[in-house]
Amino acid sequence: MKFWKMNGAGNDFLILNNLEEHIPEEAFPRLARTLCERHLSIGADGFMVVEAPTQGGDYKMLFFNSDGTMGEMCGNGARCICRYGCEAGLAGEVQRVETTAGLVTGERIDQRRYRVRLNDPTTIRLDCPVEVDGVTYPCAYVELGNPGLPHAVVPFQDLREADRDKLRELGRKLRWHPAFPKGANVNFYELIGEDQICEHTFERGVEDFTYACGTGTGSVVTVLTLQGRVSGHNVRAQMPGGELVIDVERDGDRITDLYLTGPTNIVCKGEITDEELSL
Template sequence: MFDLGIPFKKMNGCGNDFIVVDNRDGLLNEVALSAFVQNVCRRGTSIGADGFMLLENSSIADFKMRYFNADGSEGEMCGNGARCMSRFAYHIGAAKTKMSFETMAGIYQAELNQNGVKVKFPDVQLQALELNQPYEWDGPSGVYHYGVVGVPHTVWFVENVFAIADDQLRDWGRMVRNDLQRFPNGTNVNFVERIDRQTLSIRTYERGVEAETYACGSGSTAAAIIAGILGHVDTSVNLLTRGGPLKISYHLSDYAADSVYLEGNSKLVAEGHLLPDAWSTMMK
């Protein structure tokens, strides 16, 4: 099976990296995807990535985006992944510069421009957010904010976020992500510092990757919206991630954050074929 390999492209958005495959012809339909993804996303022994994405046919949009975390679990969507998938779709002729795509979290729109890719999120209903929730632990803040923005996110406002030691941030993130009594589906954990009314710095421990990533698009979007609701920033804000800048903008009403846009780079860095040794450990 797959003697000639599986065509793929390697992409990243602000350092959040992905393996992307065109599955419109059902190339991977008979594959046990969870084990397959775990193996090809493993760094050192395979290509390595934070996530794996399939572009598939859709009856309600230009295409369907399926997103898998590095641990093999299928995620609802991914903001940085959405930008990469949009550029991939344009590159292979599956969409034009303006497009819509189906995800488990709903229909998204995207547009390619000279600055990168701009993705429009569905509205975020304010009543669905849980703000100013107390949390007893030895972490950097005793209060968190929670909401589903594509996927579940907690936001913790802290000081000097880039000064937090990597292992400390990982331990805090892992603790909160695995607090299944409070977050039954797990959660991404975003540590956010306010710089000024137009700027936030952010670091994210990602559920499914089970590590800090260079950037998280949906986490940055959640942070920007929550910071705006709390009055910390304006409704157009730059997010400084370890992998580069993201721009989030939205309109805030009494009921929802609408016209939510995430904009940032999308890099196509390599293409080739996944060969059997890339996933062969799943056969052992």
């Protein structure tokens, strides 16, 4: 079973081409849990499977979190899989990727940088206060795509100096809060300059912080753009794993296009030989 391991701004993924491997779909959740485990296997935040297109795309991307649950979409994963698609000969420098949340278009900027058009925001609630342990947090809530990928957007002062363990516990409580029936990816952010933010994301399905989250960054910038706090153009997000750039096009209060640009890295290509793995 051949694989690639890639990361986008530190958000790391395993990629399996099922056009070649022909693994039954019911095995994917177990494969994701097994292969994404960092001590007993290769380790990753997510597991992506390339399948044949069914809706006019170049190919289909199935995304699984490290706990085996299926994700609607993943922005950094989409950027990585666009590079895979280009270099593996599945698509050209401009491509259309089918995801569970809808069609995503991607393009090659240079050898390592890729840009994707994220799924449209289908739900935006700019005022969504949430109480945790007697403290009310002025959250916003965004879903991208259909079915929507849920994101809580949470301002947090002095984010870069925050106690990591306390922030993780708060992220966990917000992730499971009943205000978010689907659960939520929790995006803590701080404005640190003109069109610059610092962001940390506690990801649903990973159940911890990741080094970056592309759809999370898109959701944060969507909220800040509609609030008039950033321009929406070339907005730079500093993540633990690197920098992501968001561009927003809008028509009044409606977001018409949401673009994510950032780096990709092919970490390794290999063959899975795990003697304890059964399909």
